Amino acid sequence: MIETLAISNYRSLQNIVIPLANLNLITGANGSGKSNLYKALRLLAETARGGVVNSLAKEGGIESTFWAGPAKISRAMRQGEQDIQATNSQAVKRLRLGFAASEFSYSVSLGVTPPLPYPSAFELDPEVKRESIWQGSKYRPASALVERTDCLVKARDKRQWQVITQHMPMFESIFTQLADPQHTPEVLNLREFIKNWRFYDHFRTDSEAPARLPQLGTRTTVLGHDGSDLAAALQTIIEIGDEQGLEEAIEDAFPGARLTIQVSDNGLFNIEFNQHGLLRPLTGKELSDGTLRYLLWVAALLTPRPPSLMVINEPETSLHPELLPALARLIIKASQATQVWVVSHAPALIDALEQQAECNTIRLRKQFGQTEIEGQDLLNTPPWAWPDLR
Ligand SMILES: Nc1ncnc2c1ncn2[C@@H]1O[C@H](COP(=O)(O)OP(=O)(O)OP(=O)(O)O)[C@@H](O)[C@H]1O
Ligand SMILES: [Mg+2]
Structure with a gap:
């Protein structure tokens, strides 16, 4: 860690x-340096x-x-x-x-x-x-x-x-x-x-997004950065991962909904999402941006092979605030198996993460153009010395 x-x-x-700490939340006003910090870590x-x-x-x-x-x-x-x-x-x-x-x-x-x-x-x-x-x-x-x-x-x-x-x-x-x-x-x-650190930035969810299309699938323990292997990653969780956690995460966000992965005769994997009130399941192409993005986060966070560090940048994008507490619960769960770093400025996500006593919130602010951590002083700054600047 x-x-x-x-x-x-x-x-x-x-x-x-x-x-x-194990679960870290980085937040702050526009221009305070959140993305700079993310880029420095990358x-x-x-x-x-x-x-x-x-x-x-x-x-x-x-x-x-x-x-x-x-x-x-x-x-x-x-x-x-x-x-x-x-x-x-x-x-x-x-x-x-x-x-x-x-x-x-x-x-x-x-x-x-x-x-x-x-x-x-x-x-x-x-x-x-x-x-x-x-x-x-x-x-x-x-x-x-x-x-x-x-x-x-x-x-x-x-x-x-x-x-x-x-x-x-x-x-x-x-x-x-x-x-x-x-x-x-x-x-x-x-x-x-360090090679094991995993970064997730904005997933594409537009109508041509790779995550929506049927894809050839093999066992996928780590969701790809573009989410193109979403269906295979979800099926891997169902078969060898935390299937119950997956069901709970979907129930938590979409009560009554059920997810299945269909495999066509020619080996293409496709998402089928049964939602309450519909007569037939919706496929990847038909899902709303927010639903698709939530499924992408489920696949990323319930990975059967947790990395040493998982960095997720502004996961709230295009999610309705009502979905954010469910996303926070997924993030908290992931932080039990891996160190997590979340950059966010969505109040509903921040509130839900901060309910967790272990959540280490880093609030950034800019003073004289310089990024600082709110509430940090000489006494609570961790000891650090640059080898070429002792
Ligand atoms: N070379 C530099 N020297 C000093 N400051 C810089 C430099 N390059 C960029 N900045 C400053 O960094 C700030 C941008 O920080 P960053 O993009 O990390 O903000 P942010 O917290 O992600 O904001 P937002 O919420 O809008 O995405 C800008 O205010 C810019 O002035
Ligand atoms: Mg930014």
Whole structure:
């Protein structure tokens, strides 16, 4: 489980350290930084998948993702006695992402490529400058297990440091190059942990959405991001998963309704939804946007193979507020098997999730352009230190 998430110099997240629990709700006004936080978490996930450099390029280059405000907002600026202006900072610009988890902790620093001595079409690519893996929540040199500085990677071998490579490509994370179970088991362990995080963003529910169409099905323990394997995922839950949970989730939202999956002679899976008052079941094509979306969330959240972290972004989209308490109950249930991160600004969903005593609500607000957590002060901020900024 991730216990602390830390981000520095990414858009409105100039410096933020977030304590996490099993069930986390991220909320806040428009523009407070919810999507930035979601995107930062995705970037962190991309480092383990080898896509962080590419993802930053797609965002318009690392330079545009750096915090656009001054390095420090002075007391005079806060009190309005002085305009917000650049402070004299000599520090090199780094985008930093990191987390502390129960077993190992990890952080990465990214920066721009320095001028190259030869012409290159890749001079706008970001570089991985520093990566560290350590044990415990707060970084200390004594607790470090793997250290990467530019092209050099060292791993601790009992009391000694062993050089693993001096030729680590600057455009790659240690996760893409090192996964040797003997010399760097921590890298392998963390890579698998991060690769296992699952993100669900807006599912398509328009009339041509893949989730509506009959699809060839095989056993599907993890719903795909586009929901195209919805019928197969639901049938998998019925056969080898929490069938009773599925029935309850449907009864909870649509009393009297029944879901079946029909398989045609040529192996196509199709949803059939029997609703109270109708003489024949409705197929995927005929379901309302909200009904289809609810079924997508049921399939995602009742997965027979829970990930280490499930991130769901604004699940309320196109759901009627009346359905949100049922969705909240599904999310709460999922949080018993996996760590959950929900980004939402729907009051009915927030209220229902907050009824759960264990719900960790992170309320974001923006102050001087900077995202902050409401109610956080020095005393309740989790301990955190960046390895390259001790
Ligand atoms: N490079 C940057 N430096 C500083 N602030 C930035 C940067 N890029 C974007 N922002 C700020 O981040 C804010 C957007 O945050 P975000 O999209 O995460 O908001 P949100 O909470 O998801 O809002 P909504 O509810 O409207 O979706 C904007 O107010 C924008 O000014
Ligand atoms: Mg947003």
